[in-house]
Amino acid sequence: MHVKPQQACVEGWRKELPPPVNILANQRRCNAKLRRRHVSTTDRGNQLDFVGCAVSTLANKASQSSHYLDTAQNFQSSQAIEMAPPAKTFTRDEVREHTTEDSLWCVIDSIVYDLSEFVMAHPGGESVLHQVAGQDATTAFYNLHRQEVLTKYADLAIGTIEGEKPQVIVPQPGDLSPVPYAEPLWLVQHFKNPYYSDSHRRLQKALREFTDKHLLPEAQECETTGRHISQDMIDLMSKKGILHMRLGPGKHLHGVDLLDGAVKGEEFDYFHDLIVAQEFSRTMTRGFQDGNMAGMTIGLTAVLNFAKDEAWKKTIADSVFSGKKKLCLAITEAFAGSDVAGLRTTAERTPDGKHFIVNGTKKWITNGTFCDYFVTGVRTGKGLSVLLIERGEGVETKPIKTSYSPAAGTSYVTFDNVKVPVENLLGEENKGIHVILSNFNHERWTMACGSIRVSRMIVEECLKWANQRLVFGKRLIDQPVIRQKLAKMISLVEANQSWLETVTYQMCHMPYKLQAQHLAGPIGLLKMSITRTAHELADEAVQIWGGRGLTQTGMGKHIEMFHRTYKFDSILGGAEEILGDLGVRQAVKNFPKAML
Ligand code: HEM
Helix, strand or coil: CCCCCCCEECCCCCCCCCCCCHHHHHHHHHHHHHHHHHHHCCCHHHHHHHHHHHHHHHHHHHHCCCCCCCCCCCCCCCCCEEECCCCCEEEEHHHHCCCCCCCCCECCEEEEECCCCCCHCCCCCCCHHHHCCEEEEEHHHHCCCCCHHHHCCCCHEEEEECCCCCEEEECCCCCCCCCCCCCCHHHHHCCCCCCCCCCHHHHHHHHHHHHHHHHHHHHHHHHCCCCCCCHHHHHHHHHHHHHHCCCCHHHCCCCEEEECCCCEEECCCCCHHHHHHHHHHCCHHHHHHHHHCCCHHHHHHHHHHCCCCHHHHHHHHHHCCCCCCCEEEECCCCCCCEEEEEHCEEEEEECCEEEEEEEEEEEEEECCHHCEEEEEEEECCCCCEEEEEEEEEEEEEECCCCHHHHHHHHEEEEEEEEEHHHHHHCCCCCCCHHHHHHHHHHHHHHHHHHHHHHHHHHHHHHHHHHHHHHHHHEEHHHCCCHHHHHHHHHHHHHHHHHHHHHHHHHHHCCHHHHHHHHHHHHHHHHHHHHHHHHHHHHHHHHHHHHHHCCCCCCHHHHHHHHHHHCHHHHHCCHHHHHHHHHHHHHHHHHCCCCCC
């Protein structure tokens, strides 16, 4: 039977790809021999690791891909290796002749694969491949693998079936997904939307391309290995104005070249900001996502808005926007999380009044392990203050192991008699709570943008899987119980995106002072609603995917990642309960005095 695989989509693939690279095929043969020898002396678990590394190594040798493909067993990027269309053609009768151990072929989506040398290294075992020898294995393949497996093992393809055209396309960088509900409605053909202009659409397109081409391969590799984001990537984002954009609208964007002119800094508003947050979340790498300058996003605004000396402010901002220095926000402590007022880190003035001496600890500081500057909440004489502390004598950071990737750089920070110039005070002494609170709305709103986009990716994954997975003789989606789950998931995501856009529209049009008064509550409730949605989705998605939803490699890897990490957003930036309470308390504040 010939099916249209759903993990990949639509038509017309592989048009602009380079010719086959012979060196790759030769390397494959050598490595396959090596693999045979190795595999026979190892257990299945080691074999899985070995296969990934061997293929990665030969991919590197053939210069098909960069350093992105080095160690990760299951790291695959549909953009990392481009495939060449096999030029040779075969008849199905010819394929049927290759059913022996020495010559084992099969057909997947009209492409002929020679699996003779791969069979012993196949992570799913040898016997399953012998069962499909000489046959069309399209249905069997897509029942068990992601499309990107074929991209990774493209060198096994030796030709196509005469007179047939592959149905599957590998999504190209920048493509919108054709899967229903996989994109927010404003990006779906025939749907109108009042909020987005041409400038938003230009930004979305440019960012999608940037993310797919540049960010995704690095994100996937870092997420798996725990490596921090590379300086090359930071430099590239700086050059493209992406670091500037991460802070949201403002003067810091004026005159900056944003993604080669896709949008003018002066016209950048909160819908542009929403697009940046949502497009970046599509890498489905929760730890890396935070490791990608999240500390700067939530911390640098305090410098821009509260530094007193313009020249000093410019020096700090320039060094961070250029990617030369990394900055993070250091507020939470073992003693105080959402309860900011409970901070215990102290800053005491020296007798000459020129410095503060800082002592204390900070916990869960995102990006802290690799940061140069710490925007730090401290206790001063009569209240809280905020200081920019530079890494130096007395400052130490230790990584904290969390349930997401060490790529986030989550750290425990100790300040031991650290001498900080008084010029590094941000805002007024003892009135630091205003500095800390000033960015909370934006921080929470950004998290809401990202979290809802990741939830949408989960809806897409579940729809595709339910459509292609065959159990009990039919597709999963043919089971009413699965359709009920999908209905709930889609509704929750769409409702939250609509609410997000309504709030974003207010942010674009409401003066900042009024925002503090009228939007803190709704943003708190919105974030709570979105993280509750993530909770429902994680639960339902694992039920739909079964064991694969709990497996870090293979088909269900995104579901597993989501289920393991969705809780971060319900804690960071204010716990769900605190934010819900804030929303209701703000409503009570605005309640009419007269009883109704
Ligand atoms: C070009 C052909 C094939 C390649 C390159 C290939 C590659 C892989 C890889 C890399 C995995 C590890 C899991 C993942 O990353 O998804 C895997 C697993 C597996 N493969 Fe294949 N495979 C091929 C064809 C087939 C066919 C035709 C069948 C079945 C008839 C099959 C059955 C399996 C099974 C049962 C697993 C284990 C799946 C699981 O643990 O959920 N494979 N294969």
